[in-house]
Amino acid sequence: MSVSVDLDPVECYWRIHALPGAPPPRARHAILRRCLPRFAELFARHGARATFFVVARDLEEDAEGRALLGQLARDGHELASHTYSHPYDLVRLPAATIVDEIDRAHGLIGACAGAAPCGFRAPGYAVSAEIIELLRARAYRYDSSAFPSAAYYGAKAAVMGALRVVGRRSSSILDTPRVLAAPRAPYRPAAGAPYRAGALDIVELPMAVTPLARLPVIGTSLVTAPAWLRRHLVTVALRAPFFNLELHGIDLADAEADEIPPALVARQPDLRRPLAHKLAALDETLTAARAVGARFARLDEVAAEFAAR
Numbered sequence: 001m002s003v004s005v006d007l008d009p010v011e012c013y014w015r016i017h018a019l020p021g022a023p024p025p026r027a028r029h030a031i032l033r034r035c036l037p038r039f040a041e042l043f044a045r046h047g048a049r050a051t052f053f054v055v056a057r058d059l060e061e062d063a064e065g066r067a068l069l070g071q072l073a074r075d076g077h078e079l080a081s082h083t084y085s086h087p088y089d090l091v092r093l094p095a096a097t098i099v100d101e102i103d104r105a106h107g108l109i110g111a112c113a114g115a116a117p118c119g120f121r122a123p124g125y126a127v128s129a130e131i132i133e134l135l136r137a138r139a140y141r142y143d144s145s146a147f148p149s150a151a152y153y154g155a156k157a158a159v160m161g162a163l164r165v166v167g168r169r170s171s172s173i174l175d176t177p178r179v180l181a182a183p184r185a186p187y188r189p190a191a192g193a194p195y196r197a198g199a200l201d202i203v204e205l206p207m208a209v210t211p212l213a214r215l216p217v218i219g220t221s222l223v224t225a226p227a228w229l230r231r232h233l234v235t236v237a238l239r240a241p242f243f244n245l246e247l248h249g250i251d252l253a254d255a256e257a258d259e260i261p262p263a264l265v266a267r268q269p270d271l272r273r274p275l276a277h278k279l280a281a282l283d284e285t286l287t288a289a290r291a292v293g294a295r296f297a298r299l300d301e302v303a304a305e306f307a308a309r
């Protein structure tokens with residue numbers, strides 16, 4: 001089992017919901033300064049070394065956040081790339097901009113971690129054959145962007161459609177529906193088709209979804225679902241040979257104490273759940289994993305094991 005945390009800054013959620021202006025200064029660094037230490041404490045309690053997907057611009061703008069991440073790397077966690085500025089439409093940007101997003105992140109995260117990153121997760125889970133080629137050229141071992149869930153895809157399409165109706169525009173984009181047929185288990189992508197199994201020398205590690213219904217088993221669903229549904233999702237996910245649990249920094253936000261603006265809290269049910277509830281949900285999930293004998297590994301370790309098979 002792997003646990004990974006996407007450290008999207010609050011500003012990303014601002015853009016998804018097409019809120020006007022920018023988040024207030026005090027909320028800007030909430031994810032790294034307030035939420036990240038909560039994850040570190042949770043993982044330490046369970047003896048889990050995790051993978052943190054870093055939006056590298058934060059390393060330039062937030063010395064305190066950078067120091068926390070550097071310490072996590074020294075403690076044995078993995079720092080991987082979540083691009084430089086988290087553009088949701090990465091796959092649609094000009095080639096030179098995509099290269100810049102990947103290379104700037106590569107340099108900054110490598111400097112912080114003391115070793116070059118070898119893993120990548122695309123903003124908004126949308127990856128392309130071009131991006132996979134750029135990662136291979138830079139010796140990345142894995143990409144972890146595929147999210148083959150119709151439930152997630154449908155919910156995203158609905159939110160974007162609703163915003164359009166009221167004349168606003170989310171910065172989110174809808175990926176190709178081909179992702180819905182992507183394998184659920186780790187695979188080598190095909191050349192030119194990242195969501196199809198093939199023979200490239202890089203590993204794709206998809207987000208966990210349940211078999212058949214393909215319900216997402218990610219942090220957002222675990223902290224917002226009723227307890228019976230959460231336990232069911234986790235039990236099913238733990239039956240697979242590999243459980244890739246994806247979380248977000250904001251999953252452990254305390255809206256009030258972390259001064260998350262009410263405009264954002266009004267739009268995200270997870271922000272309206274008390275921190276104690278969300279922490280208990282994740283705590284219970286990691287306890288359930290250990291109870292069935294799951295072994296925690298970082299995504300770079302999983303990719304290396306898969307590649308050696």
Ligand SMILES: [Zn+2]
Binds near residue numbers: 122124
């Ligand atoms: Zn993200």
